[in-house]
Amino acid sequence: xxxxxxxxxxxxxxxxxxxxxxxxxxxxxxxxxxxxxxxxxxxxxxxxxxxxxxxxxxxxxxxxxxxxxxxxxxxxxxxxxxxxxxxxxxxxxxxxxxxxxxxxxxxxxxxxxxxxxxxxxxxxxxxxxxxxxxxxxxxxxxxxxxxxxxxxxxxxxxxxxxxxxxxxxxxxxxxxxxxxxxxxxxxxxxxxxxxxxxxxxxxxxxxxxxxxxxxxxxxxxxxxxxx
Amino acid sequence: xxxxxxxxxxxxxxxxxxxxxxxxxxxxxxxxxxxxxxxxxxxxxxxxxxxxxxxxxxxxxxxxxxxxxxxxxxxxxxxxxxxxxxxxxxxxxxxxxxxxxxxxxxxxxxxxxxxxxxxxxxxxxxxxxxxxxxxxxxxxxxxxxxxxxxxxxxxxxxxxxxxxxxxxxxxxxxxxxxxxxxxxxxxxxxxxxxxxxxxxxxxxxxxxxxxxxxxxxxxxxxxxxxxxxxxxxxxxxxxxxxxxxxxxxxxxxxxxxxxxxxxxxxxxxxxxxxxxxxxxxxxxxxxxxxxxxxxxxxxxxxxxxxxxxxxxxxxxxxxxxxxxxxxxxxxxxxxxxxxxxxxxxxxxxxxxxxxxxxxxxxxxxxxxxxxxxxxxxxxxxxxxxxxxxxxxxxxxxxxxxxxxxxxxxxxxxxxxxxxxxxxxxxxxxxxxxxxxxxxxxxxx
Numbered sequence: 001x002x003x004x005x006x007x008x009x010x011x012x013x014x015x016x017x018x019x020x021x022x023x024x025x026x027x028x029x030x031x032x033x034x035x036x037x038x039x040x041x042x043x044x045x046x047x048x049x050x051x052x053x054x055x056x057x058x059x060x061x062x063x064x065x066x067x068x069x070x071x072x073x074x075x076x077x078x079x080x081x082x083x084x085x086x087x088x089x090x091x092x093x094x095x096x097x098x099x100x101x102x103x104x105x106x107x108x109x110x111x112x113x114x115x116x117x118x119x120x121x122x123x124x125x126x127x128x129x130x131x132x133x134x135x136x137x138x139x140x141x142x143x144x145x146x147x148x149x150x151x152x153x154x155x156x157x158x159x160x161x162x163x164x165x166x167x168x169x170x171x172x173x174x175x176x177x178x179x180x181x182x183x184x185x186x187x188x189x190x191x192x193x194x195x196x197x198x199x200x201x202x203x204x205x206x207x208x209x210x211x212x213x214x215x216x217x218x219x220x221x222x223x224x225x226x227x
Numbered sequence: 228x229x230x231x232x233x234x235x236x237x238x239x240x241x242x243x244x245x246x247x248x249x250x251x252x253x254x255x256x257x258x259x260x261x262x263x264x265x266x267x268x269x270x271x272x273x274x275x276x277x278x279x280x281x282x283x284x285x286x287x288x289x290x291x292x293x294x295x296x297x298x299x300x301x302x303x304x305x306x307x308x309x310x311x312x313x314x315x316x317x318x319x320x321x322x323x324x325x326x327x328x329x330x331x332x333x334x335x336x337x338x339x340x341x342x343x344x345x346x347x348x349x350x351x352x353x354x355x356x357x358x359x360x361x362x363x364x365x366x367x368x369x370x371x372x373x374x375x376x377x378x379x380x381x382x383x384x385x386x387x388x389x390x391x392x393x394x395x396x397x398x399x400x401x402x403x404x405x406x407x408x409x410x411x412x413x414x415x416x417x418x419x420x421x422x423x424x425x426x427x428x429x430x431x432x433x434x435x436x437x438x439x440x441x442x443x444x445x446x447x448x449x450x451x452x453x454x455x456x457x458x459x460x461x462x463x464x465x466x467x468x469x470x471x472x473x474x475x476x477x478x479x480x481x482x483x484x485x486x487x488x489x490x491x492x493x494x495x496x497x498x499x500x501x502x503x504x505x506x507x508x509x510x511x512x513x514x515x516x517x518x519x520x521x522x523x524x525x526x527x528x529x530x531x532x533x534x535x536x537x538x539x540x541x542x543x544x545x546x547x548x549x550x551x552x553x554x555x556x557x558x559x560x561x562x563x564x565x566x567x568x569x570x571x572x573x574x575x576x577x578x579x580x581x582x583x584x585x586x587x588x589x590x591x592x593x594x595x596x597x598x599x600x601x602x603x604x605x606x607x608x609x610x611x612x613x614x615x616x617x618x619x620x621x622x623x624x625x626x627x628x629x630x631x632x633x634x635x636x637x638x639x640x641x642x643x644x645x646x647x648x649x650x651x652x653x654x655x656x657x658x659x660x661x662x663x664x665x666x667x668x669x670x671x
Contacts, residue, residue, distance in 0.1 A: 002297045051283040059490045106463040
């Protein structure tokens, strides 16, 4: 797919509290093209005119799917750039996007009994796949999701639709259930399926190590760890 | 700083004025104006884009490269388009990609056999030799000038790993048959689409059937960027490998001027390098630097808007040449489109019959003396070229037709700069030549 710059406008902005926001972006120069699970770069520079050096930007997973007109991303205010986003972005704000990047689901992988493990906003690249028609190509997928609490699960609407399609879904709410239990997931699924992991860097590192140490070939552990 | 937009607009307006003064409308004067076989066809849009890109002064891949690649992707309906600095580089990159260790057992290795034809341009064959593989030459059929399918079947051995073929002068090879043979024998297919950008086979664009395909933007081709080419594929892994070979062999896919687009520039481990070594300087292939500049892409972007019309004009010019040469069926074999195809002809190919009372060189010299440019079918028989004499290759069959083409075939242009007036003039010259020859023979 061609990596392209898109002048875009924020068409909606939703605060989930605690510095977590979901924004919806609309392209001003042609439809977005990307695959589920890919990510974009977002630049705030108001002087940038689309030519020359790409300005400072940050990557964000796209949680919308490629069949949707607009793109949705969720970000948490953590550093200087996301603080600038919180300060400057309003409905109607214009930004530059560059996309698509990443090959999370375009890498060769087995689509039978595939295991998806996500923590917090790490679910976003998975949502892009789960809500896309290509997800019907997966047979018996297992989805394990962890959130700090039920209130932090801001994706309930999309996830309910998944439940309605009778997919295997297991939630861990840390305040009630404790953190995601990788030992249990590994035991339930064994060495055969491909495992996708997305979430905080420390979670990805720990889970990846555990799976490999417990006999899952490293080629079967696929991570979305650009963050 | 504040008024650079206004200055830019002024420059663009002047550029349009310049185009009209320098290039607009040229009169054809029979016998004085050359009837070229090819040439760049453009208007003010190409020059304006080139000036815009120059004013951006980004130079390497930038906004125009994005637009150009996207337009090609949409035209062909392919996922990935990697721009490069020539069609030959595109062939080299396409072939090199298939040698990558990332492909595991499927990769091409030195000593493997690759099937091609000798009646063509060396850029289709050179990469095979450069990577230590063995070209296996199969004869072509006349009048399609493409690989003989029966002979292709006979050429397959346990060492065969790939088929690398051009759609000769815009005429698609028998794609159904080639793809079926490839599938049956688990072979890679590289479509050299350099001379066929816009051709169709059974309603689908050539360059979309093989594992990977190439395009040329040299001025003689369907559109031009001066020098330039592209590699196309729907395969994500092959696209990443081609990009790597094109960009020094590096693992990182950031464009020029970009850093850390993957977000893990300093957190990965590669080869025997220390963990966290800068990904921008990690090399996973033995690569080249074969990128296109943004100025070239700017010209290509404007040319893409003209491609459908260019293809139509090429087809019309082909029909005109066909009318001219079909007057002399006793002397000429006229090229035929492969069954099921709709070629955007690169050229009109003519082969002299054995009973013609003149030879190819007599005719082409006469045409050239009258300012009508012709070309032979590229290298004729590649295996007879000095650079190829001592190379390691195999003939899978006799190359009788290839030799016949080497001695008796030439082509005329179909490019969109060619007008009916020019072809009518050429017709008169051809008529005079043949009348003269017949008269000479009677005198004898």
